[in-house]
Amino acid sequence: MNGSPPVLSLRAVAHRYPGSRSATLEHIDLDLHRGEIVALLGASGCGKTTLVRILAGLDRPAAGTILLDGQPLSGPHARIGIVFQEPRLLPWLPVAANVGFGLAGLGRAERDRRVAEALARVQLSGYGERWPRALSGGQAQRVALARALATAPELILMDEPFGALDPATRSALQDHVAALWSGSDGALLLVTHDVDEALVLADRIVVMAPNPGRIATTVAVRLPRPRRRDGHDLRALRSSVLDVLGNADPRCRSLAIG
Amino acid sequence: MKAADIALDPPAPRAARPRGADLARLALPVALPVGLACAWEAAVRGGLAEGRLLPPPSAVLATLRALAESGDLWHHALASLTRVGSGFALGGAAGIVLGAGCAALPTLRAALDPTVQALRAIPSIAWVPLFILWLGIFEASKIALIALGVFFPVYLGVLGAVLAVDRRLVEVGRVFRLGRFALARRILLPAVLPAVVLALRAGLGLGWMFVVAAELMGASEGLGYLLLDGQQTGRAVQIVAAIVAFGVLGRLTDLVLSAASRPLLAWQDDLARSQAAT
Ligand SMILES: Nc1ncnc2c1ncn2[C@@H]1O[C@H](COP(=O)(O)OP(=O)(O)O)[C@@H](O)[C@H]1O
Ligand SMILES: [Mg+2]
Numbered sequence: 001m002n003g004s005p006p007v008l009s010l011r012a013v014a015h016r017y018p019g020s021r022s023a024t025l026e027h028i029d030l031d032l033h034r035g036e037i038v039a040l041l042g043a044s045g046c047g048k049t050t051l052v053r054i055l056a057g058l059d060r061p062a063a064g065t066i067l068l069d070g071q072p073l074s075g076p077h078a079r080i081g082i083v084f085q086e087p088r089l090l091p092w093l094p095v096a097a098n099v100g101f102g103l104a105g106l107g108r109a110e111r112d113r114r115v116a117e118a119l120a121r122v123q124l125s126g127y128g129e130r131w132p133r134a135l136s137g138g139q140a141q142r143v144a145l146a147r148a149l150a151t152a153p154e155l156i157l158m159d160e161p162f163g164a165l166d167p168a169t170r171s172a173l174q175d176h177v178a179a180l181w182s183g184s185d186g187a188l189l190l191v192t193h194d195v196d197e198a199l200v201l202a203d204r205i206v207v208m209a210p211n212p213g214r215i216a217t218t219v220a221v222r223l224p225r226p227r228r229r230d231g232h233d234l235r236a237l238r239s240s241v242l243d244v245l246g247n248a249d250p251r252c253r254s255l256a257i258g
Numbered sequence: 259m260k261a262a263d264i265a266l267d268p269p270a271p272r273a274a275r276p277r278g279a280d281l282a283r284l285a286l287p288v289a290l291p292v293g294l295a296c297a298w299e300a301a302v303r304g305g306l307a308e309g310r311l312l313p314p315p316s317a318v319l320a321t322l323r324a325l326a327e328s329g330d331l332w333h334h335a336l337a338s339l340t341r342v343g344s345g346f347a348l349g350g351a352a353g354i355v356l357g358a359g360c361a362a363l364p365t366l367r368a369a370l371d372p373t374v375q376a377l378r379a380i381p382s383i384a385w386v387p388l389f390i391l392w393l394g395i396f397e398a399s400k401i402a403l404i405a406l407g408v409f410f411p412v413y414l415g416v417l418g419a420v421l422a423v424d425r426r427l428v429e430v431g432r433v434f435r436l437g438r439f440a441l442a443r444r445i446l447l448p449a450v451l452p453a454v455v456l457a458l459r460a461g462l463g464l465g466w467m468f469v470v471a472a473e474l475m476g477a478s479e480g481l482g483y484l485l486l487d488g489q490q491t492g493r494a495v496q497i498v499a500a501i502v503a504f505g506v507l508g509r510l511t512d513l514v515l516s517a518a519s520r521p522l523l524a525w526q527d528d529l530a531r532s533q534a535a536t
Contacts, residue, residue: 058429076435088430092448092525101444102434131525151434 005070006031007154007187008055008080013064015050015213024050026212028064032155037181037188039198039205041245047213048191049085052159055189056082068155081148083158087140089132095119095143096128102151118146121180138169142176149180155187162197174200175226182225195241199234200227205241209248216248313495321499325484335503337479341397341472342465342511345404350461352405353412354454360413361420374413382406383471390475400472407468408461415457419450452526455519459512466508481507 008031015025025047032038040048053059055066057076066073068080081102089098100115119125122142132140141161148156162170178201181188192198198205202221209216219241223233295315302309309317325331356374360367385406389399423446431445473482481500488496 056433058432076433078435082433084426084429086426088426090427090430090445090448092451101430104440104444133525 004034006033006067007069008032008073008189009067010055011065011067013051013054013061013066015047015054015059016062017050023062023212025054025061026214028213028215030206030215032187032189034154034187035181035183035185036204037178037190037202039202040189040191040208041195041198041205041241042193042208042213042216042248043210043245044193046208046210048193048208049159050213052082052157052189052191055155055157056080078151079154081151081153081156083141083144083148083156083161085160085163087132087137087144089135089140089143089147091132093132094128095124095130095132095135098132098143099128099146099150101147114150114152115146118150119143121149122146122176136169138165138173141165141173145177153186155189157189157191159191160193161190163193170197171200171229177201178225178227195238195245196229199223199238199241200229207241207244207248217244219244311494313498317495318498318502321495322502325499330484331503334479334481334484334500335507337477337483338469338473338481338504339507339511341400341404341480342462342469344397345401345468346408346462346465348401349405349408349465350412350458353409353457353461354416357413357416358420361417367417371417374410378410378414382410382468386471386475395476400469400477403472404465404468407464411460411464412454412457415460416450416454419453419457420446422453423449448522451519452523455516455523459515462511462515463508466504466511470504 010028010030013025013028014023016023028051030038040051042048050059054061055073057073057080068077073080089095090101093101096112096115096119099118100111103111103114106114115128116125119128122145124139124142124146127135127139127143132143135143145158145161162173165173174197177188177190190198190201199221205219205221207216207219208214219237221237223231223237227234298307298309298312299314299316301307302314313321322331325334356370360371382403386399386403389402393399393402427445427449428441431441436444469480470482470485473480474486477483477486481503484500484503485497488494488500
């Protein structure tokens with residue numbers, strides 16, 4: 001797609017849970033480039049979380065190769081950050097210590113500086129002293145994003161990060177992520193089952209099909225930013241993505257419309 | 259400070275009601291014991307009851323004062339406190355080490371936990387004759403009994419707490435590539451701390467229970483000795499005084515333990531306060 005070598009490159013990645021008869025993932029080929037936002041779209045159960053966990057180093061693939069900057073990936077990597085579906089903040093640490101959790105190797109001053117910067121990027125400056133319990137769902141998820149940003153990874157994985165939020169907070173956070181990534185050279189792999197979220201954010205939508213989890217097709221989203229959810233181009237693209245999804249999994253059409 | 263609060267508050271009925279409610283909340287828990295004590299005191303003074311088998315509060319206080327002035331109270335309290343302290347330290351340490359070990363190492367758990375569970379079914383006091391045979395009738399057998407009583411709740415609490423740590427938070431540690439030691443220190447330890455403190459407090463309570471048992475079975479000092487001596491000399495007032503001393507000491511040591519752990523559990527404290535406020 002663009003000329004530079006991919007940040008992350010997956011070839012023939014497969015996965016099977018121990019004791020399970022069928023494969024979770026089969027022959028996944030995927031390249032992620034610098035500055036790119038790729039949405040991984042698919043019905044529930046098609047293996048999106050499993051793929052993200054493999055890339056985060058939390059699970060091992062049964063087969064295939066994963067290269068990060070050309071080097072084989074084995075286990076969690078400092079240049080890959082993750083935002084889980086739930087914030088997963090450590091309740092015994094104030095917000096600032098949560099954001100700086102991955103910076104233990106740095107000196108105090110540098111750590112404080114990076115934490116302040118990360119909190120500013122998610123617009124939560126001044127929340128450093130709070131306990132996680134005292135945050136709203138959207139704020140907690142932004143702190144989780146700040147924690148991932150603080151270590152300045154080349155690739156951030158997000159597994160349905162806004163799925164549990166109310167629609168207004170969700171679209172505000174989507175706009176926020178879009179603004180954060182414009183002009184950034186970090187790659188973002190965003191898992192979602194929400195077509196609109198994929199359309200608003202992604203440069204490319206990778207549609208997955210279930211049983212076994214595999215890539216059905218890839219849709220390039222060449223729309224100018226910032227994107228309006230009710231824009232004409234976006235609506236046209238939405239129906240074609242829904243068609244693809246529906247073909248990938250007949251259950252999906254009704255899910256997405258209903 | 260208080261005056262300013264009141265001055266700032268408009269004299270609305272809303273401000274008055276909570277104050278009355280506060281008073282009731284403070285008074286309600288003590289109303290029953292204080293009321294009963296006063297009634298008993300009045301009954302004995304009025305000649306309605308004799309008070310020899312159940313002495314009135316004034317007699318108990320007088321006995322406590324006499325014991326304190328002679329130094330006996332401190333001597334016996336210190337003896338009991340030392341026993342509970344030693345037994346608590348031994349049993350608590352063993353409970354923490356074995357509980358954490360069994361939680362971390364499935365093989366150790368498979369080998370050890372069934373036996374511990376089986377031993378737990380035996381009432382700890384049943385061991386006393388054996389302990390006396392093995393360790394003699396003096397301090398060692400008493401401390402062994404207390405340590406055994408403390409061990410079980412601490413072991414179970416620590417094992418359960420470590421096994422119940424949220425796997426999702428452990429994954430946060432893995433994503434940031436913490437080693438085994440860092441994972442234990444930065445994720446597991448803070449996650450289990452509240453449950454461990456609770457287990458230690460339960461263990462301490464059992465420690466006080468077993469020190470009474472140990473001292474009743476023969477001791478020349480300790481608050482339990484005061485109990486026994488009161489029974490043998492027919493002085494109920496001394497028994498009640500010793501019971502009161504046990505209660506006060508047990509509560510004080512529990513307060514010390516929870517105060518010592520409070521800074522570590524500030525995040526929980528805060529939660530409790532914010533819930534109380536809403
Ligand atoms: N720990 C597990 N053990 C066995 N099967 C699992 C496990 N986790 C997920 N699965 C199965 O693997 C498939 C993919 O799950 P997942 O990756 O969570 O999908 P998604 O995130 O797309 O909803 C599902 O069919 C699910 O039931
Ligand atoms: Mg999922």
